[in-house]
Amino acid sequence: MALCFQQEIGLVDDVIVDEQDIPAPAPPATILLQDIPVRGTLLPDVCSSLLVFVEAYPTNKGNARELEKRSCRLAFRGHDESDGSSNKGNFLELLHFLVDHNEDINVVTFKNTPLNLQMTSPKIQKNIVSCVATETTNALIREMDGALFSVLIDESCDISTKEQMAVVLRYVDKNGYVVERFVGIEHVSSTTAVSLKESLDNMFSRFGLSLSMLRGQGYDGASNMQGEFNGLKTLILEENESAYYVHCFAHQLQLALISVAKKHEEVNSLFNLVSMLVNVVGVSAKRRDILHEKHALAVTLKH
Known part of the structure; x- marks a missing residue:
């Protein structure tokens, strides 16, 4: 499925280019949803057709407004995905939108297909998210092309009380621009420095990144992150002396605002x-x- 998404959706390299790298596009041709072809399997074609339409929507103003209305502020998965729900989430809402505007898609979607081939179950939707995340992350790593990089990390607890570690990579691309890319959220068993270091090593191993290429690390001021003896900063410096630590400016600003607010x-x-x-x-x-x-x-x- 990951290969299918790479070929059909084209998420790999186009999604990650900075705005300053993109030349001014030529005015797109008007493309009606009825004219978008449908091939082979349903799922890749629906997504591919949707992307073709989105690229052309400046000249499809009526359809574009409807698309924006359906997708704005909706989660990928909906809280209530029943037939009578007014908010089924982005995936089903956009699929309904395509069905309403393309008869070729309509005849092979929802009630016109067997219940076990509709490709709209929560499990399928999670698989889609996983495939897109994998392809996007692989594209980010390819964009780095072995460049030196820094890592920004913060950990927090989500609403279900699971400890998570968010990781951002910062590097200079081939055009000389400083780029920051969010690469994922890792579940950690605890927030000790050793546990965070182990999770970071696992992530680097999956992405094919080497700790020897690390040239900077930025965290908040918590003891488990910047501790002089047992902090994550120290554990990384023991393996790579060139990974200089910088106290995150955003956290410094937060501390300053808190101090001012208390006064x-x-x-x-x-x-x-x-x-x-x-x-x-x-x-x-x-x-x-x-x-x-x-x-x-x-x-x-x-x-």
């Missing part, structure tokens, strides 16, 4: 009030239900 009486009072409100409501299911009811009532009255 401002009204701002400090606001954050204290919000913090107490979250604590009071968050610990009680009954209070959360009351808050949801009040919010729903306010939304209903507003409309």
Whole structure:
């Protein structure tokens, strides 16, 4: 499936070019959805047809507005993907859009296909995301072409209380531009320096990257990241003395803003009030239900 997406969707190299590297495009020809061919298997052709349409949408203004309306602010997967739902997520909404505008796709989609061949199940959608992520990441690594790079890392806990490590690579491309690429989120068993180092080594191994090519590392000021004796910074420096550490400027700015806010009486009072409100409501299911009811009532009255 990954090869299929590489060939059909063309995600590999075109998606990752910086704006300054892209020459001014010629005015695209008008392409109607009815004229987009459908070949072979359903899934790659739907995605390929969609990309052809998106590239041409400046001259398909009516369709473009509909496309934007359907895709804007929707997640790839929908919370409710039933037939009567008004928000099925980007994948199904865009597929419905193509069905409505292309009869060739309509005859081989949804109710016109056997239930076991619709290619719209949650598992299939996850496979699509996985394939796209793999091909995009491989394209990013090819774009680096063995260049020296730096790594930016931050770890946090998601809503399901899973510890995760976000990794960004920073390097200079062939045109001399400084480029930052987000390459993935790694689940980590703990946030100790040893665990983070192990996860980083595994990621580098998958992507074919060498720690010897690392020339910089940027993290927040947490002890497990920049600790002089057992921090992630120190563990990497033990293997590569050229991987210089820089305290993340974004985190420095955050610390400065927090310090300034604490000195401002009204701002400090606001954050204290919000913090107490979250604590009071968050610990009680009954209070959360009351808050949801009040919010729903306010939304209903507003409309």
